[in-house]
Amino acid sequence: MITKYTCGKPIATEAVTVSFPSNDISGFPFENSLNDGKFTFAFKMEPKDIVYGLGESPRGINKRGWVYESYCSDDPFHTETKQSLYAAHNFILLSGSRQFGIFIDFPARVSWDIGYTIQDVSEITIDGADFDIYVISADKPLEIIREFRKAIGKSYIPPKWAFGYQQSRWSYHNAEAVDAVIDGYNNADIPLDCVYLDIDYMDSYKDFTINDKAFPNFDEYVKEKQAQGIHLIPIIDAGVKKEDGYCVYEEGKANGFFCKKADGENFEAGVWPGVCCFPDFLNADVRRWFGEKYKTLTDLGIDGFWNDMNEPALFYSVEGIEKALDKAADLKGKNLDLSGFFNLKDTFMGLSNAQEDYARIYHNINGEAVNHQRVHNLYGANMTKAAGEYFEREFGKGKILMFSRASYIGAHRSSGIWFGDNHSWWSHILLNLKMLPAANMCGFLYCGADLGGFNENSTRDLVLRFLALGVFTPLMRNHSALGTRDQEGYRFENPEDFRDIIQVRYRLIPYLYDTFVRAAENDGLIFRPLSLDYPDDPIARECETQLMLGDECMIAPVYEQNVSGRTVYLPEDMLFVKLSGERVDKYPLSKGLHYIEVALNEVPLFIKKGKQVPLCRPATRTRDIDREKLEYISNI
């Protein structure tokens, strides 16, 4: 059962698609207070209670023991002590001594102290007095999740080819670089379906333009790649370059489609193209206009996009830079003391994504000027909605691949997400794993992390182990940053190990796709913490290095360097399967702890009693997959 409580006059987020009667907040069933325009509520937790949720967020599956903040943030440093990532997914689920779910539908800042200040108390603070809270109750946690998911509408389903292996890098600077990647994979006989175009495919980083020198005859090039079974996936950024004569800028300016400052002038800030204006995605007319811009590229045959920098990321504002340069000029020739030095350094370091810049932005929502800070967490979601709505109008459902960096619940209906700019850290294999069920709970089924790690240099073994988890994530994309070591599979010694891993993915695609569609249709989870399936098993309850996959499987990736395997916990007897290329090795294992050997070219999988998993024949493109020729790994 879902009970909706309303306080003040909430801004419509369109997160919830089902209409619920509003109850006055005075009836809200948790201890609460409204002070200084902020609403705070609290609940006690018993030692064995687990708090799930918060979608794409730092730390564990069990969110206890930290304070999180819902505030979409462009922060490429996903360490344990971060409070926010790129998304704001305001759903939590407590399970243990009692069970309930809570969804806070509020697009500004929410702080979640889940036993940080006091270990057995959660205190949640909503930075405003206009919001809806939904309290969801049912007998079992999975029913609470299903109730919630029913309320927020069906999840986005991408095209089938989006389950193929995808290779990305910031950047493949030109057609030759893209071709070299395709050749590299082809020559090593490693499957591949997509190659990504990061910001450099554009003319001066201008959305919906092509750098003709780097990609001459782009329309023919797209078709040539299509013929090779390769989809090119360009990036689209939130900021629109301020440049006279650039049609997107000119149209936006002429129609008043950009975000404003208090004085009515366009808000401007520096992003990749230099000074940009920012489409006011909170406005339906702007969404329609911007969504149709994607036609420039779909007309050329492009059928997939990733929306980036839409928190929105701001490298600097013109005002911020001026202030910093003024400060520097004042200090010139003066004897700088230590606090002066740190103040100066902090000034330059704090230029990006500055709170005072966000506070300068205004949106036009149904004719009303609304400060950005009140709706910050909707910006990226509504950028993606702009595209998603256009794609659905124009092509129908599931034809265009679309995923976003920033998101809010509701965006799950029109797109997937990726988990942003992670690092080539072994610990980020587990961070990726832990986010999967949480993102699923919030409706985001098509998701994944940058396999191999985006920032800093990776290693051969890290890429292989990361990919062996990625075999199971709907978005299976290897992506890395400018200036880091190349990490395409064929770049390393013995590329056949990469083929062995990625081939397993292709053999599993029929199974993974069906599992995905079933979860989307039934408001279910692809990935579940073991605790949801085995709530009475104390070891399973706390296990955060393994996940249940669909109704049939358990996954347990290797996440440490220099090991030949890992310890795994089986909450019941299972069939342990090692998959490698065409090879399928099976070992029945009993309930309990086991050390399993897993080589760098092997993918471990565990099949439950009474279940089976189909494998198709190996293929190097998703289009070549023959769904009729299946063999089964059976534990019946």
Added chain:
Amino acid sequence: MITKYTCGKPIATEAVTVSFPSNDISGFPFENSLNDGKFTFAFKMEPKDIVYGLGESPRGINKRGWVYESYCSDDPFHTETKQSLYAAHNFILLSGSRQFGIFIDFPARVSWDIGYTIQDVSEITIDGADFDIYVISADKPLEIIREFRKAIGKSYIPPKWAFGYQQSRWSYHNAEAVDAVIDGYNNADIPLDCVYLDIDYMDSYKDFTINDKAFPNFDEYVKEKQAQGIHLIPIIDAGVKKEDGYCVYEEGKANGFFCKKADGENFEAGVWPGVCCFPDFLNADVRRWFGEKYKTLTDLGIDGFWNDMNEPALFYSVEGIEKALDKAADLKGKNLDLSGFFNLKDTFMGLSNAQEDYARIYHNINGEAVNHQRVHNLYGANMTKAAGEYFEREFGKGKILMFSRASYIGAHRSSGIWFGDNHSWWSHILLNLKMLPAANMCGFLYCGADLGGFNENSTRDLVLRFLALGVFTPLMRNHSALGTRDQEGYRFENPEDFRDIIQVRYRLIPYLYDTFVRAAENDGLIFRPLSLDYPDDPIARECETQLMLGDECMIAPVYEQNVSGRTVYLPEDMLFVKLSGERVDKYPLSKGLHYIEVALNEVPLFIKKGKQVPLCRPATRTRDIDREKLEYISNI
């Protein structure tokens, strides 16, 4: 057997105390080359080979799969992709298909590509042509380590009270704050032996001065604390404030004791006191002078110190700041493009510890001007040697507690080390664990990390779990940074859990101290990877979450949040002991994998067959420990 190879004319580091005949580098037994003044050598690794060593360094016990750099670095961000920490410990040990140890005695940069570029190849590059390399061979890895340790001389042994629990914070700003900490611990009945004085105890951050407003009558205060059984441990920084009339500065200036620039003027850079000069610790006269400065504090009854910022850390140089401000002034009023913006931001972010500043420094070594970059890794070690030599002259061995942030092998004879500015990250429990055996191999026995984590906010459970590892580390110090959450044990709810953990330390002190002294006297390790004790056990060989302790025990701290225990691997039958306050619970466990429950107030310990561990009665100060009243936890 140790074979010494010499190339060129090495700078004397005094790392090795035994005299070995020099062999010409042409006989060096590994594939090598000397190009552009750099010496490179390489060796192949079999799949099962483990490479140990590098002392205080990032990542795992097995160093394979990364590239490390020996270059003492003031970097407070100990993530997986770092290459250097504060120390330069140039010893590695390969064990598996064959065994050998290598010590590179060279005080400038050394790069260690241990299977990063190619998984089965190590390539080591020495950034110079004047060095000694020692190749150490023996039948067993532990014999290689012992041979090496014999060559570098006996490890520092601190006073017994240095095994007590120590509380630190940047900063306890005045005597009232220090007293509040002691009262907090006393009132909660939690043992305590030391309270640290971070930079704010000084007058304007000037070494060997006292802020009289914050600590009036400091000499009486020190004695009052001594009467309470509390040692005050002040920090000493490498940089000496440039201030007319400040005696340390005036003496250093008058005697030409500071590092110079090429033009013969003193090198100056900003650190805590603002602009500083840097004692030329590479010069024996300077060491003698600076070492005797500690007398100012030992005369007051101070008997412990920590030397900091001695990589040396440089916040900025006067030249660097001027250049940055000039750049800012040039950009004023101009239209800043994106690369201009990032260049400007990077300029300010790169002001600290800039390579061009290090390259401006010159030392006076026996009358010769030597550029700092040639001896960088000796600077902190020689600062600490200055103090250690004074203490030994004045007080004899083992009377004064001394540990340092920066270090080079050789400094282990006169001091301990701490592992620098870690984070309040769960992953740093394991990083701490992994560094212990590596530091031991290089002679650093008295060592430990900032328990609870230095940077960013900690949580109650993290501090408890961190302390439960710290129970076994010779230096058991809780330390945290300015602006972070207070993390003294009594600050959290149910402080009795902290008492339970720290009391266990005090009960173990006779055992831990004896184990320490035995390792120091026998050139042994306090902490060993399981692989050294069980080389034929494939699970033990790869285990990096447990350690052998002394001849009797194995330790296995809990390192994850929100768990009631952990999985542990027993390479043989052992007695599992849970220690908590006065409580001792024993569970015989058989060889193999086990899930063990460990509450937040419990310390897990494993005792080998045929061994026993003494426990003394609980005490709240080390001086109250009665070594005559021991009980034994016996697995005989």
